[in-house]
Amino acid sequence: MNIYDISKRAGVSIATVSRVLNDSPHVSPATRQRVMAVINDSGYVPNAFARGLGLNTMKTIGLLCPDASDPYQAQALAYLENAFRSRNYDCVLSCTGKTLEARITGVELLKSRHVDGMVLMGSSFIENNDKDNDYIRQAAKSVPLILLNGSFACERVYCVLCDDQRATMEAAQHLLDTGCKRILYLYHSKNYSGRKKLAGYRAALKNKGMALDESLLCYFDQDKMSVQDVRDHLLELDKKGVAFDAVLASEDSLAIGAMKYARATGKRIPEEMSVVGYNNSNFCLFTEPELTSVDNKLKAICDHIVETMMGVLDGKEMPQKTVFTGEVVLRQSTRK
Amino acid sequence: MNIYDISKRAGVSIATVSRVLNDSPHVSPATRQRVMAVINDSGYVPNAFARGLGLNTMKTIGLLCPDASDPYQAQALAYLENAFRSRNYDCVLSCTGKTLEARITGVELLKSRHVDGMVLMGSSFIENNDKDNDYIRQAAKSVPLILLNGSFACERVYCVLCDDQRATMEAAQHLLDTGCKRILYLYHSKNYSGRKKLAGYRAALKNKGMALDESLLCYFDQDKMSVQDVRDHLLELDKKGVAFDAVLASEDSLAIGAMKYARATGKRIPEEMSVVGYNNSNFCLFTEPELTSVDNKLKAICDHIVETMMGVLDGKEMPQKTVFTGEVVLRQSTRK
DNA sequence: TTGTATGCGTTATCAT
DNA sequence: ATGATAACGCATACAA
Numbered sequence: 001m002n003i004y005d006i007s008k009r010a011g012v013s014i015a016t017v018s019r020v021l022n023d024s025p026h027v028s029p030a031t032r033q034r035v036m037a038v039i040n041d042s043g044y045v046p047n048a049f050a051r052g053l054g055l056n057t058m059k060t061i062g063l064l065c066p067d068a069s070d071p072y073q074a075q076a077l078a079y080l081e082n083a084f085r086s087r088n089y090d091c092v093l094s095c096t097g098k099t100l101e102a103r104i105t106g107v108e109l110l111k112s113r114h115v116d117g118m119v120l121m122g123s124s125f126i127e128n129n130d131k132d133n134d135y136i137r138q139a140a141k142s143v144p145l146i147l148l149n150g151s152f153a154c155e156r157v158y159c160v161l162c163d164d165q166r167a168t169m170e171a172a173q174h175l176l177d178t179g180c181k182r183i184l185y186l187y188h189s190k191n192y193s194g195r196k197k198l199a200g201y202r203a204a205l206k207n208k209g210m211a212l213d214e215s216l217l218c219y220f221d222q223d224k225m226s227v228q229d230v231r232d233h234l235l236e237l238d239k240k241g242v243a244f245d246a247v248l249a250s251e252d253s254l255a256i257g258a259m260k261y262a263r264a265t266g267k268r269i270p271e272e273m274s275v276v277g278y279n280n281s282n283f284c285l286f287t288e289p290e291l292t293s294v295d296n297k298l299k300a301i302c303d304h305i306v307e308t309m310m311g312v313l314d315g316k317e318m319p320q321k322t323v324f325t326g327e328v329v330l331r332q333s334t335r336k
Numbered sequence: 337m338n339i340y341d342i343s344k345r346a347g348v349s350i351a352t353v354s355r356v357l358n359d360s361p362h363v364s365p366a367t368r369q370r371v372m373a374v375i376n377d378s379g380y381v382p383n384a385f386a387r388g389l390g391l392n393t394m395k396t397i398g399l400l401c402p403d404a405s406d407p408y409q410a411q412a413l414a415y416l417e418n419a420f421r422s423r424n425y426d427c428v429l430s431c432t433g434k435t436l437e438a439r440i441t442g443v444e445l446l447k448s449r450h451v452d453g454m455v456l457m458g459s460s461f462i463e464n465n466d467k468d469n470d471y472i473r474q475a476a477k478s479v480p481l482i483l484l485n486g487s488f489a490c491e492r493v494y495c496v497l498c499d500d501q502r503a504t505m506e507a508a509q510h511l512l513d514t515g516c517k518r519i520l521y522l523y524h525s526k527n528y529s530g531r532k533k534l535a536g537y538r539a540a541l542k543n544k545g546m547a548l549d550e551s552l553l554c555y556f557d558q559d560k561m562s563v564q565d566v567r568d569h570l571l572e573l574d575k576k577g578v579a580f581d582a583v584l585a586s587e588d589s590l591a592i593g594a595m596k597y598a599r600a601t602g603k604r605i606p607e608e609m610s611v612v613g614y615n616n617s618n619f620c621l622f623t624e625p626e627l628t629s630v631d632n633k634l635k636a637i638c639d640h641i642v643e644t645m646m647g648v649l650d651g652k653e654m655p656q657k658t659v660f661t662g663e664v665v666l667r668q669s670t671r672k
Numbered sequence: 673t674t675g676t677a678t679g680c681g682t683t684a685t686c687a688t
Numbered sequence: 689a690t691g692a693t694a695a696c697g698c699a700t701a702c703a704a
Contacts, residue, residue, distance in 0.1 A: 112382075288624075
């Protein structure tokens, strides 16, 4: 069943059928009705590939992320998919893992599919070694790119992110303001976003005229950052005699590991130890006490990404970089 | 840059270029090399739409799920996307929410995109009122469908699932075997999978010759099932004088709500109350004590779905229904 | 082994 | 307002 079949049945040319299909004003009400009737009772649906070939678009956005099973990324995927769908765009997913090579082929593959745009989730898509970012520059030549929580200056690359540095600084400040003296900093990423957060932690100390104790910085590798790993690591620190009365984490799950440590040692939260997470994910409410965390405005970011993408595809001038302000959501794991 | 450009530069016909592109054996090594050289340094990539139009496929699978931000579904998406990608298929995502209407348009949209196959995640795609499943029968006529954790007898509809009834029965049995007398059953779904789990709970009681106390069945509505909601509901039950010494939940998050209730009332787990969740998700390890839960073999299910889909697309005969056996993973929230 | 010609199902241009 | 036809870029049957 194709456009020729319809045209025959309706006694018109394929051009007219096409016009009806595309709501062209140059069709008489009578023929429009006649054609529509045929279309409806034949169950005809235009062939998307042919349409794509002619228009050079299938209204598709590529969504790239390291790992769709990560709660934060999953939430972003859900937000983005919904928003794009409401604008009549479909999303094709590409989980690229953590190697640069896989990211490159992921971008390449989507490009070869002629997606209308791509969203790269997380600053891990930007390499510290700038030479390695050529694949982004290259891709941007043929399709608009939007970075979620990443920063990269390049034509046709747009960035929408949260001010992680400031948010982390405020979180640390809150800890200091509520009497904490030695804040353990737990982090898992050394890319753009990770560096910004660390900088925020440092800034908070500096603001108070405090020196940074390097032994309070705990880095966790991607595949060694389960709650158990974190708990065990903090127990180790205890043994080594590293003292701390607060934990600031670059991700909620790390904070939960810290709470497990507290449970294991009998330390009361927040009386003896305060804990702050990052992302304000659902499981801030799972813990006991509930976890103070940084809301990094994911929904707003995703909505803005979609807005930006639509604008770019419309040929409008769009801001290259948009920064949202995070917010510390106070709960019971920190003091008043 | 299209196939004609390449053919000119290489001094051959487009047919030869096409043959080179598709690894046809009927090309002399010499010309193949010449053509490849041109392709490589021109950066030419075949147009996916044209290819799709000719072959009537773009090697795409539609992934439908109610909510990509749900941890279980997010994990399934990640597994599926990876497995399909390794077979050179891309996945387009469609989060359809919870209304039948949205599911129908979701399926319809993907069908109009000519995806090669679709995976419907969760038994919520199968309506209790069979008339409402016509959209599935209809879709199955034009594209193979695979149900993840759903059951539906229909040509070209394949089902891969976990034996939720048996797994739930074993979980309940474990509670009874460890001395629990009154097991509160927390559930959130009345569709196929939900009914099976409930049946498993019932079966366990029956096996022990115990009568079912209807007041021990707690249903939670989709938008009223946060951990706080669950905690509050159990506190209500307490007030009403409904006694129980164990909680069996149809999903981990519900079980975590029960643990919050225990914390609120000071009940010790598992001494005074045992708790079992379902899905064996990451956050079984978040809680204190860690949560006993049912592993419903999601990875195996996803791998098998992809296998099945590939077989079907290859024209092979594939099993209509495959059932995996769940497994109760014992942790500290239940007694020995 | 290689080339020619046709079909895939649209949209869009240009007549009428 | 409507119709004829080219163009989109590829794969492939058939011819050479």
